[in-house]
Amino acid sequence: MLRCTTLHPRALFMHRAKLLHRGVAQLSHVKVPPTITNEPVKAFAKGDARDWDLLRASLLKFNNAALEVPLVINGKRIYAEESGKGTRAVVQQVNPANHSQVLANVTQASPEDVSSAIAAASDAKHAWYSLPFYDRAAVFLKAADLISTKYRYDMLAAVMLGQGKNVHQAEIDCVAELADFFRFNAKYAEELYAQQPTNGAPGIWNSVEYRPLEGFVYAVSPFNFTAIAANLVGAPALMGNTVIWKPSQYATLSNYLLYTVLEEAGLPGGVINFLPGEPQQVTEQLIASRNFGALHYTGSTEIFKQLNANIQSNLAAGVYRDYPRIVGETGGKNFHLVHSSANIPNAIFNTIRAAFEYQGQKCSALSRLYLPQSKSDEFLADLAGTLAVPDAKFTPTNTSTSAISGGDLHGFVGPVIHERSFDKLAAAIDEAKRDPELKIVCGGNYDKSKGFFVQPTVIKTTNPTHKFLSTEFFGPILTVYEYPDAEYAQVCKLIDETGTYGLTGAVFARDRAAIQTANDALRYSAGNFYINDKCTAAVVAQQWFGGARMSGTNDKAGSGNILSRFVSMRNTKENFYDITGYKYPSNYD
Numbered sequence: 333m334l335r336c337t338t339l340h341p342r343a344l345f346m347h348r349a350k351l352l353h354r355g356v357a358q359l360s361h362v363k364v365p366p367t368i369t370n371e372p373v374k375a376f377a378k379g380d381a382r383d384w385d386l387l388r389a390s391l392l393k394f395n396n397a398a399l400e401v402p403l404v405i406n407g408k409r410i411y412a413e414e415s416g417k418g419t420r421a422v423v424q425q426v427n428p429a430n431h432s433q434v435l436a437n438v439t440q441a442s443p444e445d446v447s448s449a450i451a452a453a454s455d456a457k458h459a460w461y462s463l464p465f466y467d468r469a470a471v472f473l474k475a476a477d478l479i480s481t482k483y484r485y486d487m488l489a490a491v492m493l494g495q496g497k498n499v500h501q502a503e504i505d506c507v508a509e510l511a512d513f514f515r516f517n518a519k520y521a522e523e524l525y526a527q528q529p530t531n532g533a534p535g536i537w538n539s540v541e542y543r544p545l546e547g548f549v550y551a552v553s554p555f556n557f558t559a560i561a562a563n564l565v566g567a568p569a570l571m572g573n574t575v576i577w578k579p580s581q582y583a584t585l586s587n588y589l590l591y592t593v594l595e596e597a598g599l600p601g602g603v604i605n606f607l608p609g610e611p612q613q614v615t616e617q618l619i620a621s622r623n624f625g626a627l628h629y630t631g632s633t634e635i636f637k638q639l640n641a642n643i644q645s646n647l648a649a650g651v652y653r654d655y656p657r658i659v660g661e662t663g664g665k666n667f668h669l670v671h672s673s674a675n676i677p678n679a680i681f682n683t684i685r686a687a688f689e690y691q692g693q694k695c696s697a698l699s700r701l702y703l704p705q706s707k708s709d710e711f712l713a714d715l716a717g718t719l720a721v722p723d724a725k726f727t728p729t730n731t732s733t734s735a736i737s738g739g740d741l742h743g744f745v746g747p748v749i750h751e752r753s754f755d756k757l758a759a760a761i762d763e764a765k766r767d768p769e770l771k772i773v774c775g776g777n778y779d780k781s782k783g784f785f786v787q788p789t790v791i792k793t794t795n796p797t798h799k800f801l802s803t804e805f806f807g808p809i810l811t812v813y814e815y816p817d818a819e820y821a822q823v824c825k826l827i828d829e830t831g832t833y834g835l836t837g838a839v840f841a842r843d844r845a846a847i848q849t850a851n852d853a854l855r856y857s858a859g860n861f862y863i864n865d866k867c868t869a870a871v872v873a874q875q876w877f878g879g880a881r882m883s884g885t886n887d888k889a890g891s892g893n894i895l896s897r898f899v900s901m902r903n904t905k906e907n908f909y910d911i912t913g914y915k916y917p918s919n920y921d
């Protein structure tokens with residue numbers, strides 16, 4: 333393996349690419365570091381003064397001035413004011429806890445920029461996939477280390493301010509899960525490449541090459557997890573693909589920071605092209621390209637369905653060279669099922685975390701709860717009582733991120749992401765106040781005067797098929813249905829048949845027969861099923877994540893499986909024996 337560490341990353345990349353064209357020697361079978369393990373989550377407990385100080389310094393940095401965020405195409409930064417390539421709009425990202433604070437002015441891609449990104453992805457392709465795997469993996473392994481060390485507090489601050497997370501939620505996302513994706517993907521890629529044909533014949537050598545897809549990968553990321561954005565771009569790029577990345581307008585600050593970290597880690601220009609822009613316009617243009625090879629999407633179900641339809645229609649019209657791969661993880665209506673044998677305090681605390689941490693804005697968030705009638709009154713009274721303590725109480729001026737610049741960083745809940753979401757949630761709460769089949773157990777307030785705050789709200793319904801039990805609100809609203817204890821098996825069936833999603837779910841019980849009944853009846857109701865644990869917080873490499881039905885293609889982020897969606901295998905057979913005639917033994921005179 334040739335090492336040349338004194339060159340600038342781009343120069344190093346070009347140098348290595350040239351060597352490859354000349355046939356540089358491969359002198360060892362390099363393995364990914366044996367130390368790969370889950371990144372430890374920092375606690376930010378009361379005594380962790382150094383961590384808090386570093387975090388405050390980073391928060392101040394972003395609080396002081398709005399960042400100008402450019403497009404990055406072929407490694408070149410393009411700002412709105414540059415002339416010569418069409419007109420470009422600018423969109424602002426604001427702090428959802430304080431919507432008068434602008435955090436970033438984000439340049440939006442013009443149609444000419446989209447064309448340039450397609451060309452850049454195509455131009456960078458050969459040199460990138462020709463690099464030894466060791467070199468591609470090194471970029472992502474180094475980026476993971478930069479995130480967990482040098483840029484840890486900046487990443488946390490960007491996510492807390494821009495995406496409305498408290499420090500714990502930011503830690504498990506933009507540090508731990510993000511670093512885990514980059515590190516474990518390298519390990520899984522190595523395992524995938526090692527898979528070779530196992531049978532052979534004398535004189536024959538078979539091998540399989542895991543080619544990147546021939547076209548570019550289009551990555552569309554959601555606002556809620558920076559780690560997911562990292563995996564959406566990182567998984568295909570690691571496998572030798574080039575990527576065009578359209579980040580969410582509500583997460584651009586942290587996403588751009590991630591891009592710059594990847595650059596510092598040695599990512600060559602053109603491999604990942606950072607392309608914020610008007611979603612529909614950018615997408616229509618990209619998926620109309622003959623070079624479109626795959627969609628790697630995470631976001632809402634309706635948009636994914638529409639993208640599927642548009643891609644299939646282009647396919648039928650003969651637009652593409654290949655059948656595009658479509659990998660998408662989408663919405664959920666996740667459940668907790670509590671059996672009468674459950675440890676009730678455990679179920680209550682897990683329910684609060686699953687429904688209300690990060691304001692219910694996780695695809696995995698709990699939003700429907702099924703309680704046995706015998707335990708329901710006790711459960712709901714304790715739940716409401718726990719939510720009423722000052723920490724979790726709805727007071728917009730002292731919730732965690734609402735007062736970030738003022739210094740109160742220790743709350744449990746924060747704002748929802750934007751006004752559209754706030755309005756939708758407020759309308760749902762108002763509807764609950766009017767609907768005779770619904771009763772608000774606790775919560776029910778909202779306020780957008782300063783930030784987009786919705787109080788954690790628990791709503792009881794008497795109707796087992798009420799639309800509140802099947803609609804994804806993506807916010808801190810939990811709907812509860814009380815079932816007769818004797819109808820446990822029927823309620824499993826009810827859960828399975830309510831709604832269109834199949835993402836996450838949990839059963840709480842001590843009785844093993846009850847656990848088994850749920851396990852069996854809910855086999856297709858959740859791609860991630862939990863027993864006596866909350867339905868959120870899957871960890872890379874531990875709980876492989878994703879759901880089926882209308883929750884996505886279930887390719888399992890955090891596992892090696894997803895990498896196989898971004899390669900197209902080529903089998904090579906080499907024959908060491910020459911033949912001396914064309915006839916077979918059976919062809920005799």
Ligand SMILES: NC(=O)c1ccc[n+]([C@@H]2O[C@H](COP(=O)([O-])OP(=O)(O)OC[C@H]3O[C@@H](n4cnc5c(N)ncnc54)[C@H](O)[C@@H]3O)[C@@H](O)[C@H]2O)c1
Pocket residue numbers: 552553554555556557560578579580581611612615630631632633635639661662663664694695696804806835878879883884
């Ligand atoms: N299953 C999972 O792993 C998972 C993980 C995170 C989020 N989600 C889901 O994501 C949703 C919340 O995230 P969000 O609010 O960012 O979702 P969203 O659907 O509003 O946006 C997702 C992405 O799609 C883009 N987009 C919007 N309109 C588009 C269009 N017409 N064409 C192409 N792209 C378009 C957005 O700009 C963004 O980049 C929820 O439904 C949640 O369940 C799922």
Ligand SMILES: N[C@@H](CCC=O)C(=O)O
Pocket residue numbers: 556557693694695696697867868869870871877
């Ligand atoms: N790993 C996260 C993914 C959340 C998606 O939005 C979880 O399982 O809660």
